[in-house]
Amino acid sequence: MLRPRRQTAPRSRARRLPAAWHARYRLTPWWGKVVVVWALSRLVTTSLILVLASVQGPNAWTGASPTYTDFATMWDGRWYNIVAAVGYPSVLPLTDGGQIGENAWAFMPGYPVVARLIMELTNFPWAPVAVFVSVAFSLGTALLFYRLMARVQSPATALFSVVLFCVAPLSPILQFAYAESMYLFFLTLALYLLLERRYWLLFPVIAVMALTRPSGLAFALALGLHVIYRFVTRRRDPFSVAERMLAASVAVFSALMGLAWPIAAWAATGDLMAYTDTELAWRAPYIGYVELVPFTAWFQGGAWWLGSPWGIVVVTALILTFAVLLFTPAVRRLGVDLRLWVASYGLYLLAVFFPQSSTFRLLMPMFPLLGAAALPRSRIYRVSIVLLFVAGQWGWLLICWGVDGYDWTPP
Helix, strand or coil, X not given: CCCCCXXXXXXXXXXXXXXXXXXXXXXXXXXXXXXXXXXXXXXHHHHHHHHHHHCCCCCCCCCCCCCHHHHHCCCHHHHHHXXXXXXXXXXXXXXXXXXXXXXXXXXXXXXXXXXXXXXXXXXXCHHHHHHHHHHHHHHHXXXXXXXXXXXXXXXXXXXXXXXXXHHCCCHHHHHCCCCHHHHHHHHHHHHHHHHHCCHHHHHHHHHHHHCCCCCHHHHHHHHHHHHXXXXXXXXXXXXXXXXXHHHXXXXXXXXXXXXXXXXXXXXXXXXXXXXXXXXXXXXXXXHCCCCCCCCCHHHHHHHHHXXXXXXXXXXXXXXXXXXXXXXXXXXHCCCHHHHHHHHHHHHHHHHHCCCCCCHHHHCHHHHHHHHHHCCCCCHHHHHHHHHHHHHHHHHHHHHHHCCCCCCCCCC
């Protein structure tokens, strides 16, 4: 007697399906994987932004429930819009007390110039063009970040580093009318060229980068330390005289570019301190109008936020923790040059910036540290940190981007 045959085809197909997916994944080029990661992350982030925009009330920039592009061009996006439309003032505005007030000189021209060029070519208005520029540069940064991380990590870890970059708590700003996407693109390119030791190509990259976000002085310090390190280790890593001169020249050029914008503000306004006094206007609501004294702002901020002596104690603890972090095994695996950049930029922030809600955004150039966070291979860890980062996006959007009455937490 013949028995009916069992239906095994669906089960065997189910067994083959994951293997087929795995094979397809392995055949996908690295850039294809990065594009998929970037696209999925933008879907998640855009969904969070649209939810918040739907409940946003009237504010200084938009009406209630603004469209995506209107919501994405609030805050400093309006300043970049002013630069793109009319440029910079030749006469600095003054407050009732006679101090220099907030004005467009605090916002460098790289990003608004690119947006204005596209506006001229397409006749599209500011808001959609500004968002497009940021989104396009965010994709470019994700692709470059993979290449950067792949030089110091395995391909799988490099890809997960990109995942963390794309879902990081401040990643919504990668699709807002801010200069961060463009700046991070050129910073990533500069770091990649530094690791490749293609010093000649750094000149134009640094020029654009330093006129997009303040960074020329920090990168000059990193380059100077790079030259010293290569000179000290020249026996095991040859460092010819010609290469020394070229690398040192790039460091000097970066320092000059770090001073270029303050000099431009001086030339246009006739005020030697036009740029620095403009920057100081943004911390005046916290501590009043004070002189710029390097390496004091964080301690002033600590005292303002937490009082004395606890503010001083907390800032000191943060500095020591950051220093220790740079020597942990996970961070050391990033290599000397990336650590030199993170240390140099951290020192730059400590020297000139005042800690407040926008400090989270100012920490973004330390994103190579995401490579250290990507090292653990536990699936539980990786899923958990992605979920934690996405939750952080929502928290940052609520605290810093959404406007609720008189808002003193600018992004």
